[in-house]
Amino acid sequence: MPKKVIEQLFDKISQTPSQKAFETALLRDDCSQFKGLVGSGLNFKLVSAFKNLDRTFLMVLDNAEQAAYHLNDLEQLLSSKEVLYFPASYREAYNPGATDNANVLLRSEVLKKLSNSKKKKIIVTYPQALFEKVISQHTLKRKTLTVKTGDVIGLDFVNETLFEYGFDRVNFVTQPGEFSVRGGIIDVFSFAHQHPYRIEFFDEEIESLRSFDVNTQLSISPFDQIDLLPNTSKVTFSEKRKSLIDSLPKESTVVFNQLDLCLDRIEKLGAKAAKQFESLETTVQYPPEVLFLNPKELLECLAGQSTVLINNSDHLKPQERIGAKQSPQPPINKQFDRLVQILNDNHATGFENYIFCSSEAQRKRFNEILEEIETKVHYKTEVCPLFEGFEDIEAQVACFTDHQIFERYHKYKLRSAAAKKEVLTLKELTHLKIGDFVTHIDHGIGKFGGLQKIDVDGVKQEAIKLSYGEGDILYLSIHSLHKIAKFNGKDGHVPKLHKLGSKAWKALKQKTKTRVKAIAFDLIKLYAKRREKIGHAFPPDSYLQLELEASFMFEDTPDQSKATAAVKADMENDRPMDRLVCGDVGFGKTEVAIRTAFKAADDSKQVAVLVPTTILAFQHFKTFSKRLEDLPVNIDYLNRFRSTKDRKRILEELQLGKIDILIGTHQLVNKTVKFKDLGLLIVDEEQKFGVAAKEKLRNMKTNVDVLTLTATPIPRTLQFSLMAARDLSVIATPPPNRFPIETEVVRFGESLIRDAIRYELQRGGQIYFIHNRVENIQEVAGMVQRLIPDARIAIGHGQMEGNRLENTLLDFMEGQSDILIATTIVENGLDVPNANTIFINNAQSFGLSDLHQMRGRVGRSNKKAFCYFITPPLKAMASDAQKRIQAISQFSELGAGIQIAMKDLEIRGAGDLLGGEQSGFINEIGFETYQKILEEAIEELKENEFKTLFEDQEKTLEENYVKEVQIDTDFQILFPDDYINVVNERLLLYNELSAIKNEETLMQFKKNMEDRFGKIPPEGLELLSTLRLKWLASKMGLERIIIKNKKCVGYFLSDQQSDFYQSPVFNQILLGVQKQTEKYSMTEKLTRNGLRLILVLDQVHSIEKLLEQLNNLTND
Secondary structure, eight states: OOOHHHHHHHHHHHTSHHHHHHHHHHTSSSEEEEEOOOTTHHHHHHHHHHHHSOOEEEEEOSSHHHHHHHHHHHHHHSOTTTEEEEOOSBSSTTOGGGBOHHHHHHHHHHHHHHHHOOOOOEEEEOHHHHHBOBOOHHHHHHTOEEEETTOBOOHHHHHHHHHHTTOEEOSSOOSTTEEEEETTEEEEOOTTSSSOEEEEEETTEEEEEEEEOTTTOOEEEEESEEEEOOOTTTOOOSSOOBOHHHHSOSSEEEEESOHHHHHHHHHHHHHHHHHHHHHOSOSOSOOHHHHBOOHHHHHHHHTTSEEEESSOOSSOOOSEEEEOOEEEOOOOTTOHHHHHHHHHHHHHTTOEEEEEESSHHHHHHHHHHHHTSSSOOOOEEEEOOOSOOEEETTTTEEEEEHHHHTTOOOOOOOTHHHHHOOOOOHHHHSOOOTTOEEEETTTEEEEEEEEEEEEETTEEEEEEEEEOGGGOEEEEEGGGGGGEEEOOOSTTOOOOOOOTTOHHHHHHHHHHHHHHHHHHHHHHHHHHHHHHOOOOOOOOOOHHHHHHHHTOSSOOOHHHHHHHHHHHHHHHSSSOOEEEEEEOTTSSHHHHHHHHHHHHHHTTOEEEEEOSSHHHHHHHHHHHHHHTTTSSOOEEEEOTTSOHHHHHHHHHHHHHTOOSEEEESGGGGSTTOOOSSEEEEEESSGGGSOHHHHHHHHHHTSSSEEEEEESSOOOHHHHHHHTTTSEEEEEOSOOTTOOOOEEEEEOOOHHHHHHHHHHHHHTTOEEEEEOOOGGGHHHHHHHHHHHSTTOOEEEEOTTSOHHHHHHHHHHHHTTSOSEEEEOGGGTTTOOOTTEEEEEEETGGGSOHHHHHHHHTTSOOSSSOOEEEEEOSOGGGSOHHHHHHHHHHHHOOSHHHHHHHHHHHHHHHHHHHHTOHHHHHHHHHHOHHHHHHHHHHHHHHHHHTTTTTTTTTSOOOSSOOSOSOOEEEEOSOOSOOTTTOOOHHHHHHHHHHHHTOOSHHHHHHHHHHHHHHHOSOOHHHHHHHHHHHHHHHHHHHTEEEEEEETTEEEEEEOSOTTOGGGGSHHHHHHHHHHHHTTTTEEEEEEEETTEEEEEEEEOOOOSHHHHHHHHHHHHHO
């Protein structure tokens, strides 16, 4: 991706004397040292050489993280085809569980490209990856099956070859080393490509090859030829394995950042592998000397190989030393006047300034901030995220990175992460399994019994079996799937099964609806009242605001930007704001609050921040002060630990208007606290306040802007219903530059605890140890002290007196103690970026969301975080507890764990939000059904009681008089078994189909189906047409359609008073029937529910035909 600015930079660098000396030295097959390189400066020099010479480079960095940063730089400067990453395939030798398939794939790809293509490349690696030997080119070629379109090889041959290569046969392919066979399609995830392949056969011939996406299972791009490669680290081999350096082409150079460190790491890894090997019971494994490289072999490889050292080495003496003159980017500490000074000084001395920004938005902010400044500033910007700025004195260039200027955190992105996604999604959580409880909107709660084929007048139909109370069984047609929803009550709550046709369910539904309506009524009334008030309208953002936002350490997530923008728009409006921001732990709600608070203070209004706990008040005080330290605002806090003297001073200053932002617990709502000019109230963790405090708040906030934050997620669907009552912003996207937290479930073992603590202390971090029993917390502390005698240990629990507790936590936050042994007091809101390991003792006794909240205490910075759940052996735990622990340990990715905690929390959150008694209802009828009823109630209110309030919301054009059409037919309409043989998948597809609302989505669905399973058989196409039939019928006012014995009977609306009978549509139908009496007839029929108007059609041979006939009738 050549960019103009970067090209200019390369021109300057390639002209420097040191670069020319470096390029000459590369051509000799010996060792030279190139010293004085800084940060990304090294990558510029390397890429410069790479462009001028025809050589392959292997770059060995100190560890995986450093390698990834350099890799990202190189990918920015060259095309990603020229840069390859060679990672280690496992965390621990001889431990089969620790293999990372995604990394094996990247390794195989490097080997394949080295053996097949002659183009030059840069390969980035690190000691642990170099430590594993690789198979020889010969073995690689022998073990690769190459497949081209048009080959005649037969499905069975491919199938057998894959088994031979050690691939596993599964239903759906999700990770490297798996394959699946469906009809004439083979899906296979080869170790040679980042996406799996789909091979489609026509008889024995290969008709098409394409890659597809693991998550959606849909195609990405077509290929003419693909390579199927087994797991190269497991292949049995006759030739000797060798090091990666031996696999490099002749014209190549190895670059070491620190050769000695690399040799040392390899030696340590070798010793560890040997120890592991000895402890193995089996003799099947190869010994370490066959599989792994030792330091001596590495040095032998380098003899006679062109090698470059960046730092000195005791083991290799360079023939030549070249010195580059580079220096690091000067520290700027977010001070823009200093930056301007540096840029202009550089310009005066003949240097060119380049500022590299990580995104277009950051570049825009940058230019805006520098434009605010009066003096002319000389610089060029380019969107190209680099990891470290540098100055090159010879080339007379200064390169700055935006994240260093703003002190933001810069994170590398690795491709392997994409292949590793656990494909356990919300889809699976709402996925119906046999034995699950489901709620049927008309019949109540039953048990799901799976898909079954039933006989309807001699034709096989697919239906869903539901069993109800007293042995009743209901077969539900696949056309009515939308009527059932999985029952989600509180964790572990077993609902009562209803008897079919009993009054109980109807009564319960009615009762719920009345209650829900009452709540919704109050909420909407409150909203209406608020819309009439006039508050203060804040001015647009000032440049101070821009500066504050640009200096945010992390990248804003899209949801965060949306929330911020919405809040600002509310503030600039003269109606008082009342906005609720929901988001999970660590999703950046606090940042939104800080920006909002500053916006108010910037307009010289006072801000009150209300928090539930004493600790949190203090924590927020710290966070706010740190983010706003360079800006002209006064911040203070009130909680029960402040002395009387302090409190008095604060109250006085508050009345005089000297304090801009005051953070405090519910004391803030006392009569004694008087503000001079309060403009904004921020309420954090709203769900934790009592009713009394909320009442006082209401009085305080009649025309003050209010921003409420909560971590209890509000379900997306409920959100729309509540839109009527409060403005909502949901932050659901996790921050991009956080690592997933490495989560392990372990037994209580002293050696493990000691190793983990040691590791964390060695990298200068801190540790939480959660133990939830105050009575023996001292013993636990004693044990930890015995294991790690030199560690500083602090103990915190709720029964200590206030000041001691605050000081303990304070010391921990400021790094005075290394290990905090505490009860769950840390669950909400303690934020110590330096603490990145957490132990949770007896984890089985906590709820899912508690575990998730506590785990959210670590991993808040750019370091890899570890979380250990200490539990008794699995068989000793209750089954619920087992499930919880398994669920949370699988979901280490930030965004995913939330989905699980959310399920549990959503149910509670919804109850909290709508008042306590509602949770009772949710438990009786299930969460999804509760939502349906709530939505109906709100719709009714909008249409009747509050018509005027919502008039500005546009009306839907064509009113469908029928909410839901029922279809009964004796045609065979389903996806046959031989087309989709996995029952669960069929059910999922039926479900997806029943939710489709328009033709466009339907066509997309059809395309996706054909992509995944091949051509849709006629019965399947008929199924798709029934959807179109439903849409048409609901426009025509038909509630039920029965198609039997080639005859179709449609029932019109049962409500005789409906507006439908006066509508143009109905007139059109009447006219059509009168014109063509031979085809259509209309009569009245006496049914159980009184007289019904029916439409009768003869000669109906298929759904397609019926659609044509009905369309003729309405379009005459």
